[in-house]
Amino acid sequence: MRKIKTLTSLILAVCVLALVPAINAKASATVYTYTLEIKSGSYEFPRTQDAYLPDKTVTDLGLSKPSDIFITEDDIMYICDSGNNRVLLYDIKKDEAVGEIKGKPLKTPMGVFVTADGTVYVADNGAKAILKYSRDHEFIEQFGRPSEPSFSDTNFDPIKIAVDNAGNMYIVGEGVYNGIIQLAPTGEFLGYFAVNRTRLSFSQMLQKVLFTRDQLENLSMTVPTTFSNIYVDKDGIVYSTSMSAEENSLKKHNTSGGNMFKGGIVGWNDMTDVTVDKNGIIYVSSQRGYIEIYSKDGEFIFEFGSFLTGTDIAGLFTSLPTVAVSTNGYIWAADGDKGYLQSFKPTDYANMIYSAMGLYETGRYEESLTAWSEVLRLNQMSVLAHNGVGKALFHAQRYEESLEHFEVAENRTYFSEAFWEVRNGVIQKALPFVFLSIILLIVISLVVKRIDRKGVIRAKRSAIGNKLLDIPVLGDVLYMFRVARHPNDRYYDVRVGNVRYFEQKKGLGHGKATVIGATIIYILAFITYMVYRTGKGFIYQYVSVEDMDIAGTVAGFFVLIGLFIICNWLVTSINDGDGNLKTVYMLPAYALAPLMIGMLLIVVLSYSMTYNESFILTIILIVSIIWSVVNLFCGLMNVHDYTFKETVKSIIMTVFFMIVAMIIALIITIMVEQLLNFITSVGRELVLNVI
Numbered sequence: 001m002r003k004i005k006t007l008t009s010l011i012l013a014v015c016v017l018a019l020v021p022a023i024n025a026k027a028s029a030t031v032y033t034y035t036l037e038i039k040s041g042s043y044e045f046p047r048t049q050d051a052y053l054p055d056k057t058v059t060d061l062g063l064s065k066p067s068d069i070f071i072t073e074d075d076i077m078y079i080c081d082s083g084n085n086r087v088l089l090y091d092i093k094k095d096e097a098v099g100e101i102k103g104k105p106l107k108t109p110m111g112v113f114v115t116a117d118g119t120v121y122v123a124d125n126g127a128k129a130i131l132k133y134s135r136d137h138e139f140i141e142q143f144g145r146p147s148e149p150s151f152s153d154t155n156f157d158p159i160k161i162a163v164d165n166a167g168n169m170y171i172v173g174e175g176v177y178n179g180i181i182q183l184a185p186t187g188e189f190l191g192y193f194a195v196n197r198t199r200l201s202f203s204q205m206l207q208k209v210l211f212t213r214d215q216l217e218n219l220s221m222t223v224p225t226t227f228s229n230i231y232v233d234k235d236g237i238v239y240s241t242s243m244s245a246e247e248n249s250l251k252k253h254n255t256s257g258g259n260m261f262k263g264g265i266v267g268w269n270d271m272t273d274v275t276v277d278k279n280g281i282i283y284v285s286s287q288r289g290y291i292e293i294y295s296k297d298g299e300f301i302f303e304f305g306s307f308l309t310g311t312d313i314a315g316l317f318t319s320l321p322t323v324a325v326s327t328n329g330y331i332w333a334a335d336g337d338k339g340y341l342q343s344f345k346p347t348d349y350a351n352m353i354y355s356a357m358g359l360y361e362t363g364r365y366e367e368s369l370t371a372w373s374e375v376l377r378l379n380q381m382s383v384l385a386h387n388g389v390g391k392a393l394f395h396a397q398r399y400e401e402s403l404e405h406f407e408v409a410e411n412r413t414y415f416s417e418a419f420w421e422v423r424n425g426v427i428q429k430a431l432p433f434v435f436l437s438i439i440l441l442i443v444i445s446l447v448v449k450r451i452d453r454k455g456v457i458r459a460k461r462s463a464i465g466n467k468l469l470d471i472p473v474l475g476d477v478l479y480m481f482r483v484a485r486h487p488n489d490r491y492y493d494v495r496v497g498n499v500r501y502f503e504q505k506k507g508l509g510h511g512k513a514t515v516i517g518a519t520i521i522y523i524l525a526f527i528t529y530m531v532y533r534t535g536k537g538f539i540y541q542y543v544s545v546e547d548m549d550i551a552g553t554v555a556g557f558f559v560l561i562g563l564f565i566i567c568n569w570l571v572t573s574i575n576d577g578d579g580n581l582k583t584v585y586m587l588p589a590y591a592l593a594p595l596m597i598g599m600l601l602i603v604v605l606s607y608s609m610t611y612n613e614s615f616i617l618t619i620i621l622i623v624s625i626i627w628s629v630v631n632l633f634c635g636l637m638n639v640h641d642y643t644f645k646e647t648v649k650s651i652i653m654t655v656f657f658m659i660v661a662m663i664i665a666l667i668i669t670i671m672v673e674q675l676l677n678f679i680t681s682v683g684r685e686l687v688l689n690v691i
Contacts, residue, residue, distance in 0.1 A: 031315035031344070033304040036266060036383050048379055051293075051302050051353075052331060052344035054315035061088060061097055063339035067110045068160065068229075068273070069332060071324040077332065078120065080109045080322075083339070087112055087122055090341070092326050104131050104139035111160035111172070116234070123158035123171065130158055130169060130183075143169070146181075146189035154178060162232040170238060172227045179257075180227055180240065194257035196225045196242055229322075233276040241271035241284060250274060250284055252298065261298040268292070273322040277329065279358060285323035285333060289316060291344075295357060301384055304344075315342060329354075349378060356388055360395075368392045383409045394418050399425075412539050416610040419539070423608065476517025477524075480593040483513075484627070487591075487634035494583060494590070494639060515582060518589035525592045526557055532599035537606035540617065560658075561588060567657040568636070571650050577640030587639060591631035598624025 035048040064083025071077050075092040087101040087109050107126025114120050118135030130143040145156035158181075160172035167185035170193055179195030231239045238253040249271045252260040270287035277283070280296030290305040306316050319336035326332060329351075331344040346354075356371035372388035379385060390405035394414060399421040406415035483490040494513040533553070534545045569584045571577075579587070602617050609617065637647040 031304045031306065033302050035302045035379070036300045037381060045303070046381070048302060048382065049349040050304075050347050051350040052291075052304050052346055055330060055343040055345040056095070056341070057314050057343075058090070058095075058341040059339075061090065061339075061341070063088070063334070063341075065336055066322070066334040066339060066341075067336065068112050068322045069324045069334055069341075070112050070114050071326050071332065072114050072118075073116075073327060075326050075328075077324065077326075077341075078112045078114055079334065079341075080112050080122070082108055082110055085109070085126075087120075092330075092332075092343075099137070101133055101137045104133075104142070106131070111158065111229075113161045113163050113232075115163050115167075116165070119163075121161045121163055121169065123161040125157055125159050125174065128156055128158070130161060130171065143183060143187040146183065146187070148189040150191070151189045154181075156181075160227075160229045162230045162238065164232045164236045164238070166236075170230050170232065172230050172240075175226065177226060180230060180238075192257075193238065194227075194240065194251070194253055196227070196248070228271060229273045231274045231276060233280075234278070237276075239274045239276060239282065241274045243270055243287075250282070250294070250298070252282075265294065265298040266300040272320060275324050277325045278327075279354065280361075281354065281357075283323050283325055283331060285320045287320065289318070289320045291320075291323055291331060291333065296361075299384070299387070301353065302350075315344065317342075349375075352378075353384065360388060360392060363395075365392045365395045369396065381408075387411055387414075390414060390418075397421075407538050413611065416539050416612070420610045420612070423610070473516060473520065476512060476514045477520050479513055479517065480521055480590045483590045483635075484593040484631060487631045488638060490590070491587075491635040491638040494586060494635070513586045513590055515585065518586040521589040521592060522558075522561065525589070525596055526554070528596045528599050529557060532603055535603050537609075539609070539611060540602075540606040540614070563658045563661055564588060564654060567661065568650065568654045571653045571657060572636075572640050575646070575650060575653075577642065577650070579636075579639040583639050587635040588632060591628050591635055594624045594627035594631065598627075 031050070031052065031054060032047050033049065033051040034045040037044045037046055061079075061081075062084070063079065063081050065081075066079055067082045068080040069077055071092070076098070077090040077092055079088040079090060081088050081100075085106050085108065087106065088097060089099045089101075090096070091098045101120065101122070106122065107124055109122050110125045111123030112120065119140075120133040120135075120137065122131045122133070124131055127142075128145065132140045132143070134140055145151070155173060155175050157174040157176075158171045159174050162170045164170070168190065169183040169185075171181040171183065173181055177195075179192035182190040182193040184190050225242050227240050227242050229241045233239070240251045240253065242249050242251075248259070248264050249267045249269055250261070250265050254260050267284070268286050268288065268290070271284050271292075272287050273285045275283050281301075282294040282296065282298075284292045284294070286292065288305075290303050292303040293301045295301060304315075305320070317333070317335045318338060320333055321336040323331060323333045326343075329346050331346075333342050333344075334340070335342065352371065352375055356368055356375060359365075359368035359371055369389060369392035372385055372392055376382060376385040376389055386405040386409035390402040390409065390411065391414065393399075393402035393405065394417070399418040402418045403415060403422065406412075406418060479490070490513075530553070533543075534541070534548070565581075565585050565588065568587075569579075569581050572579055572584070598620050602620055605617060605620075633647060633651070636642065636650060637644065640647070640650070642650065
C-alpha cells in the first residue's frame with residue numbers, strides 16, 4: 001500500500017512539473033493586444049496577435065507612488081519616487097538599483113528628464129521649483145517661480161519637465177490652464193509654448209448667445225483642459241498629452257506650438273505620459289492601464305494592457321502614470337499605486353511591423369511591401385498592414401493595385417491620390433478617341449441641320465415628347481421638369497388645375513400636376529435619396545449600407561414630408577391661404593426635380609472624381625437644393641396667393657409647428673414607454689408576491 005502511495009505521489013509530481021511551463025506560458029499572455037479597424041467611419045478595436053508580453057516585474061525597490069520614469073541611452077532608469085521624496089536610479093542591464101540623487105533635498109519630485117549630455121532636471125512639486133543636477137548628480141541650480149510681470153499670478157507648481165537641445169525647459173504646471181510654461185536655460189520666462197483650446201458644449205454655446213452679461217458672470221468659467229505630461233525627443237520635437245478630448249489628447253508640436261497631427265489622432269481622453277524611441281515610434285500610457293503605440297505620423301498601431309484592481313497579475317495595472325522605452329525596444333511602466341516596475345518585450349509580430357515601417361520611411365518600398373505582406377498574412381483585416389501595403393504599392397507606382405488596400409483600410413486620402421493617377425492614365429489613353437467623338441458629333445449635327453432645313457426632324461422629336469406628356473401618369477410625373485423651368489407659371493396651373501389654353505394650342509402637351517403624379521414623385525424622390533445615401537463612390541461614401549438605420553431613414557423621410565404638408569396646410573388655412581390640402585400635398589413633390597437630378601449627378605460623378613474636385617459636388621448639391629427651395633417658395637406664394645412677406649411668414653410658422661409636433665411626439669413616446677414599464681413592473685410584482 002505504501003509503495004502504491006509513493007508511486008502515485010511521484011506521478012503527480014511529474015505531472016505538475018510538466019504543467020509548469022504551460023502555466024508560465026499562459027501567464028505571459030495576460031496582456032491582450034488590440035488593433036484598429038474602421039467601419040463606416042467608426043472606430044473598432046478588435047483583438048490581434050500579441051505585440052508585447054510581460055517580461056520583468058521589479059517589486060524590491062521600495063517604491064512609493066512612482067510618478068515618472070526616464071530611460072537614458074545607456075539604459076539607466078531615473079524613477080521619480082514621489083512617496084519617498086527621491087529620484088532612484090535603476091540599471092536595467094544589471095537589474096539593480098545603482099543609487100539615488102541626494103545633491104539637493106527633494107520634497108515631492110513628480111517629473112524627471114535627462115538630456116543627451118547627462119544633465120538631470122527634476123520637477124519638484126513640493127519645492128515649487130525645477131532642480132538641475134550634473135551628470136554626476138551634483139546639484140547645480142534651482143529655478144523657482146518666474147518673476148516676469150507677464151507670468152502674473154499664475155501658479156508655479158511643476159509636475160512634469162522636458163528640455164530641448166538648446167536647454168529651454170518645457171514645464172507642465174499643476175492647475176495651469178494657460179498652457180505649457182517655457183523657460184530659458186537661465187530660468188527666464190519665455191511664454192506659454194502651447195495651449196489646449198476651450199471646447200463649449202451645445203448648451204454652453206446657447207448660454208453664451210442668449211444670456212446677459214450678468215447671467216454669464218454667475219456661471220462657472222469655462223477653461224481649457226490642462227496638459228498631463230510632456231516629452232522632447234532627440235530631434236528637439238515636443239510631444240504632449242492631456243486629459244482632454246480623445247482626438248487631441250496626444251499632440252506633436254511644431255516650433256510655434258501648433259499640433260502637427262492634423263485632424264487629431266485615434267486615442268483616449270486619459271493619457272498620462274508620452275515617450276518616443278530612436279525610430280520615432282510614439283508610446284503613450286493612459287490612466288486606464290493601457291499603453292497605446294503610434295507611428296511618427298500619429299497613425300494608431302496597436303494598444304495593450306488592462307485596468308485591474310485587487311489582483312496582482314503581471315502586465316495589468318491599477319494606476320499607470322508613466323511609460324518609457326529602453327534601447328532594446330522593451331517598454332517599461334510603473335504602477336503608481338502598488339509601486340512596482342513592469343517591462344514588456346516586443347514579439348516577432350511587433351518587430352515585423354516596426355521593420356516594415358522603417359523600410360517604408362527609408363524609401364525601400366519593395367522590401368517594405370514584402371514585409372507588410374507578411375504582416376497582412378498574419379492578420380488579413382489589419383488596417384495598419386493594408387495601409388502599409390497600399391502606400392508601398394503607391395510609391396512603387398502600382399496605383400491600381402494599391403486602390404484595393406486603401407479601400408479595405410478606408411484610407412480615402414491615399415485612395416484619392418492613387419485614383420487620380422489611375423484616372424490620369426485612362427484619360428491620356430482615351431483622349432484621342434474623345435476628341436474624335438466630339439468632332440464626329442459636330443459633323444453629324446451640321447449634316448442633320450443642313451438636311452433638316454424645314455425642321456421635320458425637330459418636329460418629330462417634339463411630337464414624341466408631347467406624346468410622352470399625353471400619357472396620363474407619365475405626363476403627370478414629367479410635369480415636374482416643366483415646373484423646374486418655369487415655377488411661377490406652372491404653379492399657377494397647379495392652382496387653377498389645368499394647363500393654360502394657349503400652351504395647348506402650341507402643342508406643349510397636356511401633362512399637369514395630379515395627386516397620383518405627386519405620389520409617384522415622392523416614391524422616386526425617396527429612391528433617389530437612398531441611392532444618394534448608399535451608392536456614391538468609395539471616396540465620398542462614408543457609411544456602408546449594413547450600418548445604416550434603413551427603417552429610421554424611411555420613417556424620417558416620409559414623416560418630415562408629411563409634417564410639412566399637414567403643418568403648412570393648417571398654417572395657411574388660418575392665414576387665408578387659397579390652397580387646399582390636395583394642392584399643398586402636391587407642392588413639395590413638383591419642386592423636387594432639381595434636387596433629384598443633383599443627387600443622381602453627384603452619385604455618377606463621385607465615381608470619377610477625387611478629393612481635389614469635391615468642391616464641384618458641393619456646388620452641385622447647393623445649387624440643386626437652392627433651386628428646389630426656390631421652386632417650393634414660388635409654389636407656396638402662387639398657390640396660396642401670398643405676397644413675398646406672407647410666404648416667408650407662413651414658412652417660418654410651418655417649421656415652428658413641425659418642431660412643436662416632433663417635441664410633443666417625443667414626450668408622448670417617453671410617457672408611453674414609462675407607462676408600459678410601470679405596468680410591466682406591477683405585473684411582475686403581482687406574479688411574484690400575490691399569485
